[in-house]
Amino acid sequence: MPLVAIIGRPNVGKSTLFNRLTGSRKSIVGDEPGITRDRIYGEVEWRSKRFELVDTGGIVPDDEAIIPANIFKQAGFAIEKAEAIIWVVDARAGITPLDEEIAVLLRALSKPIFIAANKAESQKVEDEAGEFYRFGFDLAPVSSEHGTGIGELLDQIFETLEIEDDVEEAPASNEIKLAIIGRPNVGKSSLLNQLLGEERVIVSPIAGTTRDSIDTNLTVDGRDFVLIDTAGIRRKGKTTEMAEKMSVVMARKSLERADVAVLIIDAVEGVTNLDANIAGYAVDSGCSVIIAVNKWDALEEKETNTIYQFEDKLRQAMKFLEWAPMVTISALSGQRVQNILPLVIKAYDARNVRVPTAQLNKFFEENISQPKGGSAPAPVKGGVSRLRVKYITQGGMRPPLFVLFTAGGSKGGLHFSYLRYVENRLRDEFGFYATPIRIKERRKAGASN
Secondary structure (H helix, E strand, O other): OOEEEOOOOOOHHHHHHHHHHOOOOOOOOOOOOOOOOEEEEEEEEOOOEEEEEEEEEOOOOOOOOHHHHHHHHHHHHHHOOOOEEEEEEEOOOOOOOHHHHHHHHHHOOOOOOOEEEEEOOOOOHHHHHHHHHHOOOOOEEOOOOOOOOOOHHHHHHHHHHHOOOOOOOOOOOOOEEEEOOOOOOHHHHHHHHHHOOOOOOOOOOOOOOOOOOOEEEEEEEOOEEEEEEEEOOOOOOOOOOOOHHHHHHHHHHHHOOEEEEEEEEEEOOHHHOOOOOOOOHHHHHHOEEEEEEEOHOOOOOOOOOOOHHHHHHHHOOHHHOOOOEEEEEOOOOHHHHHHHHHHHHHHHHHHOOOHHHHHHHHHHHHHHOOOOOEEOEEEEEEOOOEEEEOOOEEEOOOOEEEEEEEEOOOHHHHOOHHHHHHHHHHHHHHOOOOOEEEEEEEEEOOOOO
């Protein structure tokens, strides 16, 4: 599909237009300028035709501050790759000096430019938007918030690009959705850029640089990935700006659609309570988890046992993640980063395993059933009486879910220690590499056998 880039100065409604055109809420929208920083991609469909759309941060040429300068750099990447540009301006504010600067940059391009004069909700503002014609580009007064004028803008774009009708549906994808998670400033964006081999997202020493959850497609050795770079997740009460609060919400939502999460830990700072909380979010979402200890090359006075000592502390802090493999990397230099994707593939394949019924029956007989038939009494909450596990079935995948059918007079459910025992035996028998296992109990109240 052809690529179209949305550009413009800060706070003119670029992200609102992006969300309107793509029918999504990928870009964070708010009243404060400079919320969007990196490139965010989506797909636009209109009258059986499609194109790819990229949202960019607000352009401020010649600003030397680290974040605005990098936003301008990221917007430049998008402009260079795009076949057409949607330049969003504020119809209410009229032409500003910054618009004049952007116009000079755009005139140097030999690409179609479409001006979307946004916030033209009234006829008066729509008429006043005509002043933007003097820049010499196609103009469409629109209201991104209310949706007016959007059809006219799309008609102009498709007519100019001459896109063929897309009558065939794209084949179902078997791509692996990989979320990169962690607290602020541990190297998530650096890892994404290293995996992609390009500067896809802004990297800076300023914590909280990434705000949106950014999806990027990657194919390696025939396997398709969607890499999701998320904002650093902070503690509740530590986020003050609206954009930061929204970015944390979007980061957690990204986990809900991810297959595998790479949890980044800072080797220099060590494992923190916040790292454990974030890992808990991933497990609660059902993600498979790979732990990547970043900045390993920055550790001073490393010895033979350093890695074992570090892992021991990590396992103590995250006992619920004892099944998650750990790898030490340097996202900045690329050291051992190539080891991550093979582990991700292995975890993805494991979470999609369905155990054949015959093997599961054999597992039951060897680990749960008694030699004389029936099942051994299982401990319950409170420890007063016992339940009998009648049989086990696999209820689902992604992550794997197993159901224990029980009978007995106890009102309490199976004790967590027994569920842990069954989980450990399942791992010993079937692997389920780097993947959480869900175990549920079902029984008839009052049934004794």
